[in-house]
Amino acid sequence: MQRNKRILMVSHCILNQNTVIEDEARAEGAVLSAVEWALKEGYGFLQLPCPEFTFLGLNRPSMTYEQYNTPEYRKHCREILMPVLHQAEEYITNGYEIVGLLGIQSSPSCDPTRGIFMEELAAMFAEKGIELKKLWYLPDTSSPTFKSGEHFVK
Structure with missing residues (x-):
């Protein structure tokens, strides 16, 4: 089968809600509406690491943008993004397209x-x-349904 060579970068918890802090998960496992949309579009997934999980662990407190906005956390983010950047560069070098990014509204x-x-x-x-x-x-929302035409920034 011929690959379409289109990659969607996806926030970790869209594919794995088990990394979300207690009482804030929006699905039991993956967010089905987002996954189904991406599969119908023919996108392959590049799952991003969860920076909050890798920085503070599973039993972390709920925190705001301002609380995470520290030099240590930004450094951590850059460190765990290095393999993602290398993967993206490898895809692009070999004729793949990074079509975009699917993130989480209101996440710090x-x-x-x-x-x-x-x-x-x-x-x-x-x-x-x-x-x-x-x-x-x-x-x-507590039970989000992803709609690509509505939940689009650019």
């Missing part, structure tokens, strides 16, 4: 418009001349 780390992790990702990709053409987000 993974909101595509105001998340610390996403800010660091965008900066690192920009440093390498990699454009994030499209940004989508999972809406901030």
